[in-house]
Amino acid sequence: MKIFKLSLLFILLNSTLALAQKAKIIPEKPKLIVGIVIDQMRYDFLYRYFDKYSNNGFKRLMREGYNCKNNHYHYVPTYTGPGHAAIYTGSAPVINGIAGNNWYDRSAKKSVYCTEDTSVRTVGNNSKAGLMSPRNLLTTTITDQLRLSNFFESKVIGIAIKDRGSILPAGHTANAAYWNDSSTGTWITSSYYMNELPKWVQDYNAKKPSDSYLAQTWNTLFPISEYTESTIDDQPYEGQLSGEAKPVFPHKTPKYDLLLTSPWGNTLTKNFAIAAIQNEKLGKGKVTDFLAVSFSSTDYVGHSFGPYSIETEDTYLRLDKDLAELLSFLDNWIGKENVLVFLTADHGVANVAAFNNDFKIPAGTFDGGKTIKALNAYLIEQLGAGKWIESEINDQIYINREQLKQSGIVYDKVFSTIREFLLKQEAIADVIDLHNLSSAYVPDYFSTMIKNGMNVKRSGDILIQLQPNWMGGSNKGTTHGSSYRYDTHVPLLWYGWKVQAKSSSERTEIKDIAPTIADFLNILEPNGSIGNPIQGIISN
Template sequence: MKKTTQVFAYLIISLLSFSTTWAQNKSKTLAKRPALVVGIVVDQMRYDYLYKYQDRYSDNGFKRLMREGLNCQDNHYNYAPTVTAAGHASVYTGTVPAVHGIVGNDWTDVATGKKVYCTEDSTVTTVGTTGKTGFMSPKNLWTSTITDQLRISQNFRSKTIAIALKDRGAILPGGHTANGSYWYDSKEGRWITSTFYMKELPSWVQKFNAEEKALKYVKQGWNTLYPIDTYVQSAEDNLPFEGKLPSEKTPTFPHALEGPNPLEIIRSTPYGNSITKDFALKAIEEEKLGQNNNTDFLAVSFSSTDYVGHAFGPQSIELEDTYLRLDRDIAEILSYLDKQFGKDRVLVFLTADHAVAEVPGYLQSKKMPGGVFEANKALTEAKSALQKEFGSDKLIIGSENSQLYIDHSLVEKLAINRKKLHQVILAAYSKIEGTSTIIDMQDVANSTLIQPYKDLVTNGYNPARSGDFMILLKPQWFMGGKTGTTHSTLYAYDTHVPLLFYGWKVKPQELSSRTSISDISTTLANWLGCMEPSGSIGKIIPIAK
């Protein structure tokens, strides 16, 4: 009897031990899909910013994504020109402007000659404020997005919410089927949307707007997060090629943020990122994202890095401070996701919509090449040459995205040979310092460009929306002002951006082989088990098993 009792006790202990082990293993089993995908686009973030400020980042923001995730170290845009709208569209469609149609922030419609803003839509109206800042939708986007495809794959039981200060930074990532895309209206400091998505703002958005967070942020003013003499990765704080915020006499700290409309100035401070983060976390909570047994998607774009970068440039203390504060915002997001879901139930990716050039004035101060192209002078020179050669200075009807739009009907009427037209424009522009060449967009294959650049131009060209001739400047030359910087070229300083994946299914890995921005949505579709977007051309990025 005693022996029988001992055997029985042994069986019970073994069964309990097996059950515990089975339960533990079950809890470690990776879910088929994550509860939530969070896409983060940092506007104008160059790849090197991951490392330039690395020693000053916390352990829980950018460094955590790099330490615990997949770091695609040679990730580039595969088209030109590189601008915000085209970048956001390309990240989420897995294709290029030649296919998805968003060739720039603005363009001239070739058929009508009308200037078009990327997300304009006169058939919808503003929700959340008065005025036309909400006359927006994704109707100009020709393809589906990964956010669309994920909803389709779940029979629209899941949710997509997209958020950015810029309308284009929210609308294009949200795709055609977003439950809500929200952007910031600076007239009253509110988050708004359009009737494309809903008839009135959800109560939680109205309550958030009523808190007047934007005004509270700007009232703090903007001083450096740390003592200013510790910003050794940046140039000194008062340089002639830095821009100034409204109502300020010098581009120096502390910034009072007391311009004519402080609610607009917030865009050009780190607080624009912080209020975006606040709104994004509130959206997860109130929309109950990741809590409905489906895979939801939150698309967030941090726009203030672009505003600050344009005004002050990559070597400014303002930009360094903005990234140090953004690192804290990202750390807060990751911490929130940990508490709500756990790392293995959330998939996060981070990239940028384009990178940026150095400020020419800064380069020149260091005896390096670069400059600001005199675009107006060049255009005047070209029109004068066209008048002399063909008897008309009306042949050029528009200039967008470093491209010239030609009046095709006038060319036909005057029986002008396109090759001759190209030669006259090239000769005129070549008189202006900084010009490299003029490319006939209909004959890129026969241009003098090296093949990699031919591919970039071809991928960015859409005959319905692009210009006839592209103005290619020399490296580190751009069309802009004497202060600050910009982007849009085909050079690596504009195309090389971060790409980090973190969380569900992702193990620590550094990938040095080339990836393109088109690979993001294609990879997400593969991992999530849904169809890739309708125009997708990307490849699946390999991950460590």
Template structure:
């Protein structure tokens, strides 16, 4: 008995000492980091980059660009857009907000505003004016985007001490990623100017470093001959240089190398010709490196964000098509520009001190005429014939005129006032249109808007359409074309569909806080912003619907 009592005393004393030790340990400074804080996050969006541009051209890439991200970072090989339409404005907004047009509201590049009865531009803002140009056209801001970006959340988290700079050839490629609270967004004004500009949404005068860049004659230096980077005979991953599927430039009879930009400039909107060559990506790289210095990005331990969009890939894809020698040369040159950017980051911010992600805003379809020549189903949508047939049906069925107000972005907007004055119920018209239009050539699916308000789809094209449908901004009837059927000229490529050639895009992570590896698990474009937010330990963008890719974070 005495032994048991003694044992209980010893155990009690040991337990108390153990508890004391835990309490003492808990009161020690906790040096465990709960988030990764790179000095700089660099978000890279390559406009119109299909996933297979990584694999098709891989053997021709150097070691310091795409391959550096792939081999030393994390490659999400099955990454997709989870909505349609797959356009530039919605794509850039979705990458940085972590949600879809259903919530962030950027439903297209341009869309019909059914309240003001006008077509609006995703970055257009009449309340501001251009800075750095006298033009009245560059009146831009992010005010139409309804939700925050992870860059906004980083600004809030750091008490506005962490900077955000957006850069692109395209205004929307700079403005939407940078978010509402950005220090600046800069885009390229071509025409007779050849300068990077901004708007009064951000500032009243350009900083000295931007003015210095604009007066450095950098744009002029790219008005030169565009020839292939390597011997064109080695470009075996693309089609023949001379073919019937490419548009080319005004003033040149054939779309073949080389292209003398000085000779072509005046017939192709002046400095705008740079946008449609790989040199557009090069000048964006030049400007991004200048911004790192000019804004002192990544020079302290408060995280900054640099959003860079390479848009020349899109202009070239639209012009020449995804199977062209021009596209291959553009990506081989972009690879060199990426290497140059990464080396500058190593030097100026520090190797291992920054985090990068690279993705795209959409893919692109092979030129349908080329597909058809290879017996693959494809075609071109006859918009004029469609509208004429539709108007005839509407008048014959409802005995009234002007019941359709607008057709754009594969959506039909009904004229509510005329329907009401004719005592026609909108539900009746929607039902009739769905039944009629499904029979039209090149139309694959037709839905009434009520379908996406009354049901919850979790797979298939219906889910993608629902994620792209915004109740306040979208139309009354949603149309889906047959695969590889586009509304576009018969040369060059375009995008916008729910097919894999448009939705499957790269997603590469690299740098501080990122594991090395790859996955074939499906990831979605809306996962990027929550993943970067988790890595930084900040709030998710306020409308984010994507998930954290925890297998990417180290």
């Protein structure tokens, strides 16, 4: 009996030891953070396509992770550049300076692109697509703070089809930021980061990964009759891909730039992101590394076809498969317990105006260029000859200050004249003096967003606020940029490491993401951060 008991004890000890060896040890800090931004992903896309998603992409993030269901942007304008900057700085255009994808520079008297930098050169080819850097970003990012926290031992890499989707998240101190040159289909960077591409990137480009998609036909993943969440194909308000007679499936993408307006752009991004993790050995070191990846093709497709098109739905169903493959790779690379993933979007999107009209919902398009031209003529008629408007961009008017000095007419008179004229337009809800927000007839909710989004040195003097679901541009396709919920309500999912499988309807804002990560890592938040750590995401 004694021998039997000893044998049993030996077996139990061995079993316990074996189980302990198999138990996954969760580290104090994640070995790798993967920030995923889906360009133009409105919140409802998580649920509208839910039944068609696989179990291993979006559903896995929602099932095994923490879902911040009431997550919003806290400023206007809601564009790609400001969105990526806000996610990673925890700030807003008023502080971080990214006041739009473009803005007007009064001193230089020209439009400025958010990541342009003529002091650098393209690395990877001889095009001008690499004349970019983060120098227009005025604050640090969470990726900068990670690097600073351990005196630059952490590796930080940004990847996106769009340069701004890669550069702004990666921050000022990144090891690298890569984006895709649509003229060559290759991945490039700028001399801000390095003087030549790493050998692995050179070898990757030499294989011409984009070429394999040029001959492919984009058809629906499922039978087209099953896309019941979307309108029927061939709507008169959908845009067309270059070279196509109609906006219908199947689509051809025989040129590099056409790959961007298709699911293939997302797949190319995912493949390159995995290659970067492998070749840079992200997550394999002693400190936390960070990969910031943005999927841009959802935005190109959304602009052209609209959020209720079959093209948009199919793009998300295919992106779901790309995400599933990325998550599976991370499982095998370092394990779920060692990686922290967050997924969000840089802005939402408005329904196509004509789509809304088909269902008796008020909406319309606004010809901004024509209206500003008419406004100029009206100002001359009312105030006298001269160039009263210096520029108009991002629904903002820049008053010509030299004209004010020369004419002796005060700013308030010019503003009231402009407001009187513009309020006669059906599309315009209000005309707001950005120097006197307290006088605006808008709820505090909107005035706070306006205040957060206006940078004193880079924004205009007057904001044109359009009616809900009215937009500038053409009668085909759609856009974003407003303070309305369809542009501000975006997903925020957390997954991996110590993340709990829960959801919350408490309001969170984009500015909270960076300080939340800083809290997880016990590091200083970005220097312009105005957000707060989100509570309840991880188990302690």
